[in-house]
Amino acid sequence: MFTFEKVSKIYKDSSVALADVSFEVKFKEFVSFVGHSGAGKTTILKMILAEEYPSGGIVLFEDINVHKIRRSLIPEYRRRIGTIFQDFRLLPGKTAYENVAFAMEVAGKPDDIIESDVPEVLELVGLAGKMWNFPNQLSGGEQQRVAIARAIINQPDVLVADEPTGNLDPVNTYDIVQILKKINDLGTTVILATHNKGVIDFLGKRVITLEKGRVLRDDSTGKYSL
Numbered sequence: 001m002f003t004f005e006k007v008s009k010i011y012k013d014s015s016v017a018l019a020d021v022s023f024e025v026k027f028k029e030f031v032s033f034v035g036h037s038g039a040g041k042t043t044i045l046k047m048i049l050a051e052e053y054p055s056g057g058i059v060l061f062e063d064i065n066v067h068k069i070r071r072s073l074i075p076e077y078r079r080r081i082g083t084i085f086q087d088f089r090l091l092p093g094k095t096a097y098e099n100v101a102f103a104m105e106v107a108g109k110p111d112d113i114i115e116s117d118v119p120e121v122l123e124l125v126g127l128a129g130k131m132w133n134f135p136n137q138l139s140g141g142e143q144q145r146v147a148i149a150r151a152i153i154n155q156p157d158v159l160v161a162d163e164p165t166g167n168l169d170p171v172n173t174y175d176i177v178q179i180l181k182k183i184n185d186l187g188t189t190v191i192l193a194t195h196n197k198g199v200i201d202f203l204g205k206r207v208i209t210l211e212k213g214r215v216l217r218d219d220s221t222g223k224y225s226l
Helices: 041-048 071-078 097-105 110-126 140-152 170-183 197-205
Strands: 001-012 016-025 031-036 056-061 079-086 158-162 189-193 206-211 214-219
Touching: 001 041, 016 041, 016 056, 016 214, 031 041, 031 170, 031 197, 041 056, 041 158, 041 189, 056 197, 079 140, 097 110, 097 140, 110 140, 140 158, 158 170, 170 189, 170 197
Parallel strands: 031 189, 031 206, 079 158, 158 189
Antiparallel strands: 001 016, 001 056, 206 214
């Protein structure tokens, strides 16, 4: 699905974010990237989203060179990728239902499909009883569940998660990881960046360890080894 071929990223201040990084993420795989701050985790996710461009090497999505997609077609490409972040990024003036529905409205989905699909995906993430609550009426874990629902409502091929449990306590962290596993089991590729050792050890999935912009290890059923 995604192939990084000797990808490097050097910023204008000469700092090296990635150095000759190569790996492949297969369809329906669950892959976690781990590493200390500055190891290159977020840069890899930004490369996938075509938010950063490589200084060298190529990033392929299927057989498409991500960084040669015409600018006008990048929104269409990104609709194939759901994203969740550490800080939730919900619209405060909209309910849980409206936050998720908004993602469908932007994609041009008809009202009847929105009315059918939004309750289903909120039920999937365990929020069927709180769909009319506003973000400030939800706990951090519940807000992240809304963010996940919004990310998957348009049935993306890939879910990219950048430190999704960074602001959560251990109980909510466990619940979010369970939801990510469920989404992966349903056929969505999941790419996770995290520094949480407990998350990695619990998952028991493939782990790519980064250090100073390089791939240090690539373990098919790894644990956090830094």
